[in-house]
Amino acid sequence: MKILHTSDWHLGQSFFTKSRKAEHQAFLDWLLEQIAANGIDAVIVAGDIFDTGTPPSYAREMYNQFIVAISQLGCTLVVLGGNHDSVSTLNESKELVACLNTHVVASVVTNEVSNFVAENSEQAGNQIIELSNSRGETGAILCAIPFIRPRDVIQSSAGESGTEKRQALGSAIKQHYHQLYQAALNIRDEKQLSVPIIATGHLTALGVSQSDSVRDIYIGTLEGFAADGFPPADYIALGHIHRPQIVAKSDHIRYSGSPIPLSFDELKTVKQVMKVEFDGSDRTGITPIEIPRFQPxxxxxxxxxxxxxxxxxxxxxxxxxxxxxxxxxxxxxxxxxxxxxxxxxxxxxxxxxxxxxxSRNKAQQALTQVERETLAELTPHDVFAKRLELETFDGEKEQARLGRIKQQFREILSEVENPEQSA
Known part of the structure; x- marks a missing residue:
């Protein structure tokens, strides 16, 4: 079984008023060539197909044409919704593209998963997908998890502290992953299959390196998901972070990254898609395939x-x-x-x-000033303010992000200084 893992296409992106249409079309053409050359059985796109919830018509056309082209290669396509994607936009053609061997999972449906685990039936909505290999047999079971919105997995309660909200949301996301993984295990056991279980996700895992083009995901008050919350799947295909990387030193938990540089600070990063191969249930290789640069x-x-x-x-x-x-x-x-x-x-x-x-000279100015100060002379607010001075928050969105950062710092500091109130 051969899987190709990619993510964060951001079709329709405008880059400093420049269209990325030519680059994206070149990438999709290149991707089809790789699918044919490597005998790929299934392609997983782990979120952010489009750059906005209302993509331009040419971006939708590219998406539809790619689905037709990949179906002609006999390859399964799995499309996961990301935080940039509109659920309704992805779902509008879901039933149609299903006839072309394409699975679209735009949002989380927790009730279907819970019912599956309780009743031990053979279907868990559309989040459990049996992927076929070149022989038409089940070659892998996929836990297809898109971007998780807070309302999908949790209901907030009045009077909860910031820490309680973060813990509750993290636990709910972890529970959703493990419920789906259990559903996949049940299918594998019932059918006596010797196949791998693959999971997906579109989120920020703790300890990863971001780029300027990654817009923060604030899942409620949760800014990162601990890698130990993932189930023991044989491969976890992640999206949202645009730099390809391994998570928590676990070779099988990966971000594929975006296929084209979405900001200038990504130019030092080699863009790639991940080819993952299995022999039965054994993973035999994870190979990055470098993507050419289509725009100087x-x-x-x-x-x-x-x-x-x-x-x-x-x-x-x-x-x-x-x-x-x-x-x-x-x-x-x-x-x-x-x-x-x-x-x-x-x-x-x-x-x-x-x-x-x-270029900013604030860093040098701050270093000069620090030489004249000792840590004992500074309050936590002083240290935090000096750290913020080293960053740039230009524009309305960045100012809103700065406000969220300051608010969260105040909540954390209050909990540390007044532990009896948060107990």
Missing amino acids: MAVLKGDLGAIETQLKQYENSLPEMPVWLCIEVEIQDYLSDLQQRIQTMTEHLNVEVLQLRR
């Missing part, structure tokens, strides 16, 4: 002289597409004509400057 992009840093020197590399190069640039200028004084200077440097080059910013 680069980040240039330094003072104006250094930037001008770095731009010379594009003087004689004539790529098929202009290079998208992020330029971060290190300057001591404010320059009102910075944008005009950069425009003059780049006007004859095959580049497009999508982001121009001044």
Whole structure:
């Protein structure tokens, strides 16, 4: 059995007003080639198919065309809803694409899972999927878990503290995973199958490295899910984090990452999809397949002289597409004509400057100030405020995020300083 794990396509994304349509189409074409070349039996897309809940028409068309194309290869497709996806948008074509060997799981249905475990029936809604191998036999059992919204698994109670809400939500998510895993075990035992059990998820597991393009998921008050809450599945295919990585040093718990860089800080990351192979119930290999870069992009840093020197590399190069640039200028004084200077440097080059910013000097200023202070002179609020000064919170969404961070800090500090009130 061969599984291909991918996630976070974000079809329809607008990148500094630039469309990613060409990149996404190139990726989907490349993915179909990999499916055919590697004899893939099933593809799992672990959330965030679209960038918004109302994707542009061309993004929906790409999605539908891909489903038709992959069905012609005899490969099963499993689409999980992410926090960016609209449940209704994914569900509107669910029954239609089911005729093309595509399973869409847009949201969690806890009642169906509970009924399955209680009655020991052979169906648990659409969250337990038997994936077929090349011989048409069941090659794996999938616990198809999309992005979990708080209302899907828990009901909040008045008077709960922040800690109690976090613990209750974490326990509810853990319970949902283990209920589905038990349902998969029951099917495997009843049918006497020697196949692996695979689980999915679209969330932030604790201890992972994020990028600028990842928008925080606040599942109630839970900011991260502990990896020990996952069931002992043979492979856990995760989405939401755009950098491919292993979770909690467990080789079988993985983020595949996004297929294209969704922010400039992702350029140092090699984009990939994960090929997972099984022989019966034994996992025989996890192999990353590197995804080509479909759009030239680069980040240039330094003072104006250094930037001008770095731009010379594009003087004689004539790529098929202009290079998208992020330029971060290190300057001591404010320059009102910075944008005009950069425009003059780049006007004859095959580049497009999508982001121009001044580098932050707050870190150096903070280090200088810390040398004159001792920790004993600072309150917890002082230390926290100084740490926040090292970050940038530009725009309405980032300011809202800053407000949530401050509120959570106040709740935690209150619980630490007044343990008798939270007991």
